[in-house]
Amino acid sequence: MTTGYAYHEVFGWHDTSSAAGLFASDPAAGLQPFVHLENAETKRRLHELVVVSGLIDHLARIPTREATDEEILRVHTPSHLARIAAESELPKGGDAGDGISPFGHGGLAIARRAAGTVITCVDAVLDGAVDNAYALVRPPGHHAIAASGMGFCMFGNLAIAAAHAKAVRGVARIAVVDWDVHHGNGTQEAFWDDDSVFFASLHQWPFYPGSGGPGDGSSTTLNVPLAAGAGDEEVLGALERDVAPVLEAFDPDLLLVSAGFDAAAGDPIGGLRVSEEGFAALTARAGRICERLAFVLEGGYNTQTLPGLVGSVLAAR
Amino acid sequence: MTTGYAYHEVFGWHDTSSAAGLFASDPAAGLQPFVHLENAETKRRLHELVVVSGLIDHLARIPTREATDEEILRVHTPSHLARIAAESELPKGGDAGDGISPFGHGGLAIARRAAGTVITCVDAVLDGAVDNAYALVRPPGHHAIAASGMGFCMFGNLAIAAAHAKAVRGVARIAVVDWDVHHGNGTQEAFWDDDSVFFASLHQWPFYPGSGGPGDGSSTTLNVPLAAGAGDEEVLGALERDVAPVLEAFDPDLLLVSAGFDAAAGDPIGGLRVSEEGFAALTARAGRICERLAFVLEGGYNTQTLPGLVGSVLAAR
């Protein structure tokens, strides 16, 4: 089995500037400017781990590219794209829409590449060039809605790739599993009225962004809110009991996973407690839902190497 | 009411070097060197917040000083002190004893000052110069045992101050409350057989260092283990129900608090979820156990300003 892998060093140049935790800094309010929680090291360390551990030798590198206007506009409004493009020209860059999602000068090109890289990964899977693929991208995407970015996300990377798979590659049925600690509200919104894309999310609730609570669903939208403190047993159990049977019944041609490491124990934002073994089990279970699948990295705010994660990576060699 | 406050900039110079999360870095094992979790910013940001918020104008600065050999040896073995002293002369410094507690060249003097600063705070309270006091020190102390440092701690700062209060100031009865997320095993050990010092600890369990579980206690040792995920209600409830009545019955002449912010929600190490309001309530409750009290900062690994903490600080102005 061949697993594809895509990363570009420019993802580390996405400039989230300084912040005070989850808030904009404000000395008068006692909020010291510090490095933004969603900073380059959170993702770069994972890429370096893939390389240094030797896992890279067992992966097929997939090229990255920037998503085009046409591709982005399948999910987002022209005014959102235009606003990002305009602010990207400013010396200090701008904000994707909610005041906590800053980007630097030239940030548009990096956001285009994050979305485009999920497309190249999906294409590689659909072409059979690889059996499955992992897109290690930055900025993340699953909170971005049609008219705005939010929650550190600029464009809906996974949603854009799903829309591409439908529109260009003619994929009939697509399933999405989102196990980022936050509800994937943007992906949900993008396909709420679209019965050809089934969106299922496991996430801490009540929690940011507030959506995805009990009863928030549709015929092809399934939310499984989890209480703060839930660990492997609860998360794996929910995937096994509540999500997998429904998606298997949906019988997708392609499975996309919003795979956030912010559900990990020790993450400075999230309150779930998934272990590294838990992530490995989640990954293995997803592979049994649909053979053709691609993973997209969403959140993950720990800048320290998780030894267990390393163990998983080493075991995968 | 006058509150004393002690901090010295050299606490930011305690050099914990690089690490991979809680582990020593090891490239061959995929453990990338990174800044140690217990680094200068974790404590310096609190001092800067005290100053920038203006709280400092309402506090009485208490001088810091280095603890003497005699003071340290009331709690630690001569061989432990001698080993720290010897490794402190090495260009790269050494480790306090367990391999995850590094210190740099000259680290002995900083560790002496952390312990000595708790002594000056206790003396200021006993002298009536202040009503209570807060010692913002680094490195922390409550894991250090007689014969060794451990858990980022070099010397038992609070224990050394308690021993001083007994030996030099003739304080008859001392109570200790430890609400750091970890069990204060070192403080417990120091006074296990000493009925003049009552040690009570609220902490996550099972968790590092393993001690302090159900049934681990003595006539003047009380442990209240809490499950991961416990928040304000559980922690405050345990203080109110299980700890305060016992300590009030003990009728201490002095109360010392090992006040760790690693019990905070969002701490990258701890799994408790105490809010800023929760810490304020814990503090207020402690003040009703005994009027003469001093706080000693132990752990706390979030390097971001907590807005709620700021709120508490601003409210305290």
Place this chain on the structure above:
Amino acid sequence: MTTGYAYHEVFGWHDTSSAAGLFASDPAAGLQPFVHLENAETKRRLHELVVVSGLIDHLARIPTREATDEEILRVHTPSHLARIAAESELPKGGDAGDGISPFGHGGLAIARRAAGTVITCVDAVLDGAVDNAYALVRPPGHHAIAASGMGFCMFGNLAIAAAHAKAVRGVARIAVVDWDVHHGNGTQEAFWDDDSVFFASLHQWPFYPGSGGPGDGSSTTLNVPLAAGAGDEEVLGALERDVAPVLEAFDPDLLLVSAGFDAAAGDPIGGLRVSEEGFAALTARAGRICERLAFVLEGGYNTQTLPGLVGSVLAAR
């Protein structure tokens, strides 16, 4: 002799955000975002050195305060102040005027404090509370012109204090020596037509900002351009030969020194090679020009402790 000293921790919260060296970052042009050269550590390390070395025990702390509109407007245009005030309200802050001088949300209050702190130092000298004083402030000031900030400077800290000394304290004759590696164009401009303030500058030339070359002067403006590579001998020689006699003839009632450490050997921006002994000699020579004097820190971009600087500081104990 009593030396005053003023520093406030909020100077470390002046948020210069990220940059690519001296330029705004621009991934498309290959300019990686990184920490701005004029960052908190460049000044905070000096304050910590003053404390940790024990020098602080020999200094009289002078309180800091924010400069008022009236004080700022003695030097700057209302529109400059209004623009800074407006951009200071933005979530990302703004730029002082030239695109390389960013500040964060709430930056106005910090810039006010930098200027106000030089005023309190000058007042302390004029009141005789101290013999001389050192204002360790951030952001720097000597490039800011009436209508704009520039070169990392928001307001002309020293110029505002000089204007205060004249207007409020009635000081008749003020001399300024500027040995920052860059020409103090803003200070020069502020007093070009004012014969009661004599401005003398030693600086690398040709260099940023371009002014201060041979022949650029007036009856009370003296520029001594120095070639890249000049060290103690050249800089001290120029002060002794070219500057000191002229200022002594001017017979000032107050001397203000723009003291930049960016003239130091090893500074990543400047090309002069002043040693720590050289700075000590410059300082001593300045003290013989006029007994009533205050120092204002301008630039200095080395974030590493200079052993020689430490030596000077230790010697001063």
Place this chain on the structure above:
Amino acid sequence: MTTGYAYHEVFGWHDTSSAAGLFASDPAAGLQPFVHLENAETKRRLHELVVVSGLIDHLARIPTREATDEEILRVHTPSHLARIAAESELPKGGDAGDGISPFGHGGLAIARRAAGTVITCVDAVLDGAVDNAYALVRPPGHHAIAASGMGFCMFGNLAIAAAHAKAVRGVARIAVVDWDVHHGNGTQEAFWDDDSVFFASLHQWPFYPGSGGPGDGSSTTLNVPLAAGAGDEEVLGALERDVAPVLEAFDPDLLLVSAGFDAAAGDPIGGLRVSEEGFAALTARAGRICERLAFVLEGGYNTQTLPGLVGSVLAAR
């Protein structure tokens, strides 16, 4: 023409720990611990620039590997290798020999890879797989002598590759040009008595490590000391006048270049002032001495992207 390029992410994991500028930190002496000048960002930023600029698309990636004992022992003593190997097992690692050259746990494997990567680059050139090659390695090597590391260097990377070229590939005549700002004392020592390797060095003098001054030479060793402050004209002139004719007369079969960016203007250690255009010209001139050549990166301590360097890189696309 095909240019090879070798870099491995583990070079960023070489752990130089904390330091005070060029000195070991020492709080008692006022030397604050800070990030070591020779840190990961100094080299990683260059690799990321090569990728983000698109230059990577025009380069042939050359695999990296660890140098064997046999390869290292062609240049170093068994006791030096044994000492590095032993200290590499320690939790905190050790020091390469002079107290300012720290390495972390597992540092031996990284140092092996730095040396081995120069070998793979030289082999690729000798095999004709590429026309020339660039080894972006860390730690650097040219100060390491037979019995010890020094000056941030653990093993003599270039010297080991030259010894391999002679011993294994049978190359008869090898020339070395070293334009790092420091004298390449280790490389000089390795081949002082070997007339088949001609070592020529351009460097600041007097400067660290002290060797390479006027008259320090042999029949196949040429040192060209340059005064602090020398820029493009002096350095290029010295290469053209003093070095190139001698090496061309030597008629080498292979040219190795110790290419340090610490000769750049703005480097926080070096005092030369080579511009980016200057480095391009040095590189072009080296290529005319011998067609078969490989570059090895030595020092370079600026962690900021140099716009001119970017310009050179972009121009090379």
